[in-house]
Amino acid sequence: MKALKMIQYGDIETSLNFQQEDKPEPAAHEVLIKVHAASVNPIDNKILRGDFKAFSKVNFPAGIGRDVSGEVVAVGHAVAGFKKGDQVFSRVGEEHVGTVAEFVTVDADHLAKKPENLSHQDAAGIPLVGLTSYQALIKIAKLKEGDKILIHAGSGGIGSMAIQLAKSYGAYVITTTSTENVQWVKALGADQVIDYKKENYLDMLSGIDVVFDTLGGQYTLDAFKVIKDGGRVVSITGELDPQTAKEMGLNWLIRKLLGFKSRAITKAAKQKAALYRMVLMKADGLQLGALSQLYQDEIINPVMDRTYSFEQSKEAFAYLATGRAKGKVVISMQTESAN
Template structure:
């Protein structure tokens, strides 16, 4: 089968499409013929070595985390799926990849694809859906009537997270460029800051939750818009000791992450704000619940561009520019 792999960290010319053996099933896995794979910023960060200290890959490693396709074979212990089922899944952090003609998916990471979505739409959903769900619903426990700030509302995470926040009954603030104001309003944004004209921390006030999606000083600035006893859930770091403990890392790594996060944690505490770092994990049960929202039309996919598999390096370069409106997807079959 063909797969997009990276052969070495830190070298863009080492990302290539190769012929590789079709993977062999374990008892708890399903083999999926991949029809489409959704891209995420992390797919560019991994081959650069950004997560090398705590994400392990056997090189050459197949790239990609999100997929949608058809089950062609099931392991001996699989009970929830059978050949012919259309499924979608995130296989991030599971040591395998989605940008291939076939992919191995643990049974507990997959969900049936919503019937009203095609493969491209379904493939765009898993990581942004799970990240938003785990950050807003689980970590922040977002409640009806609360206010949540989700910057970069027109991006992949933003377009999903805003819709989920509205479903949960929250009021949403976001930032975007002038050309995307109508898009983010259509997705539920109540307060929209055009970052080319205003600074969000000079306008927004009394928020309960911030979803940290933008690197730089945005998280520190966001502390100014929060109430006391509020929360920042960061997707971009810095990682904290709780993250190290959750992944079973050693004392040295916990100490290192404590040093890295000390500044933002300290400033957050002074304002009565709880800071935490979230690293998304695959979860087929949560994805099934997200699928019900998609099926009911409570959340809709937002897709910027679709690229053919033969040009799989081009969408990675496009995504790396940070200008995509919604998701970028590779159509494999």
């Protein structure tokens, strides 16, 4: 089969190559999926650049891509609940990374039935951003009806999903975006949209229940300026908190160094008696199934930017790297060109 592989750390053009390899066989608790579509995510480009090699080095050549939608073509002998011919989607576990390929094996526990009303291209854009938002807002921040939530970068893949998810739980949603995207994110359901090119959200907001930090850096620290006492700040790009570092299995020395690095955030959280957590999304088929139902019921809708063919995979990663995508960027095994 043909698969896109990372062959070294570096730029997209020189570090990604198509290679031929044997089609994988599913283990006892796995299924084999014929890939119809895969989506690309910022984490893929970050790993390719080598941003995380201090924590986890890649053994080259290595697969790339964590989201997939396709058809089950074989199941392991211990798999229950899925059969050949099922239309499914998944955010695969780290041991199965490599969805930009003709076939991929997936742990059955990380799998869910694809929403029947969505194409494989639409479904492929859901798992990573959906599970990240679900785990951040529902599982960690405990978002509830009436909460005021600030979601940064509302036009991105994560932001566009998080806005809809938060609205489905009855929250009052505030988001930031650029001038050209203001009306677009309003249409997603945002109650208040702040144009960061013209307005400073720090001058406009206070008493926020939850901040979903998708930008990191100073934005993480500034979140504590707008939340209420006892509020919750959940980040996908900020500094690691002690609990998350422990869950990652990092040794005590690295945790101590990370604690020193995050001391400003720890201090800011303490002053507000606030929760701060960094979210490291985990593949979860049950949670993905819950999200699938929200799409099936059209409570949440997919937000697509561009679709590329398998042969245009490098172009898909390059476009995502520009930071201009509104919604998801998908690679399809069934299309000829970007649209």
